[in-house]
Amino acid sequence: MSVKLKMVLSGVLILISAAVIVFSLFANGVIRVEKPEPPYEPRYLNPETLGSARALTGRVGVVSIFASDPGSQWDMEDKGDKERIDNILTALNTACTYLKENASRYGVEVDIDYAKNTESPLFITGDFKNVVNDLNGGRWERIDLADFIKGNCDMNDKYDSVVYLFFTDDYKDKFDQDDYVRVWSFADYVYDKALTYPYEMCFLPYGLYESGISASVIAHEMMHCFGAPDLYQEDSFGINYGTSNISIEYVEENIPNEIMLIQHELGTEKSYSDRITNEISDITAYYIGWLPALDLVDELKMTHSQHDLKKDP
16 A cells, blocks of 8 residues: 555544544534524413403402312311411411502502411312322323312303412422422413413422411412413423523522512511511512513513513514
């Protein structure tokens, strides 16, 4: 083999090796090509329905369903359960009063009707075959809950808006890791989608918190049903109004006590049943229908409120 041919083959081998190395670096994410970000286009929603929680204005009904399920049972004769129920009703009163007082700051009138005691028609008990507060539970389980509401406590025709709260007792040590049950507070609310049922629900487990359920958590979850997004996480699944690092950083730096960002006392990990120390900012006020418009939404590149339906995109 001639010297010239050897040099050519060596050069080819070097090029092939270099190509393999570069390909490997791209495949493993070591080298990345940043795609130019497309220009921001304001996005407006036009959902077919706003669900049962249409707007946090006018006459609002809050139905409290004290649910027993395979991991949590309420005993209305048990002293400990009675104390837990009293704690929940105190927190519920605090949350509803908090929402009403904040609405008045924005010149909005809201009259919230809720269970103040166990004799109220808005205080309901029920037994369920699925774990009510399982965040991993599918929508079919929640359709079962909707069927319960339809047969026992449908209040949609009695109020301008209705939220259905499912309160469960202590789940501690009821499930093994293999059960794949994740107990958490969350809301199943309408966001840019057709409803499979006409109810918006919140799921609130008592035993998740050492001091019982807090008023701030109840208010936070209720506001989801009226359109408020979580302001502490990115919108990875298209269900949170386009929140991103831009909006999260803005909120953390400028309104760190915002209730859709944190639900404990700023600077501590404490939360209470008889008071709420967090604030409702203009961002949340806009998303729950208390402000007709907010320029900041476009600055943060978020989707417009579900209440902003009159604007033509």
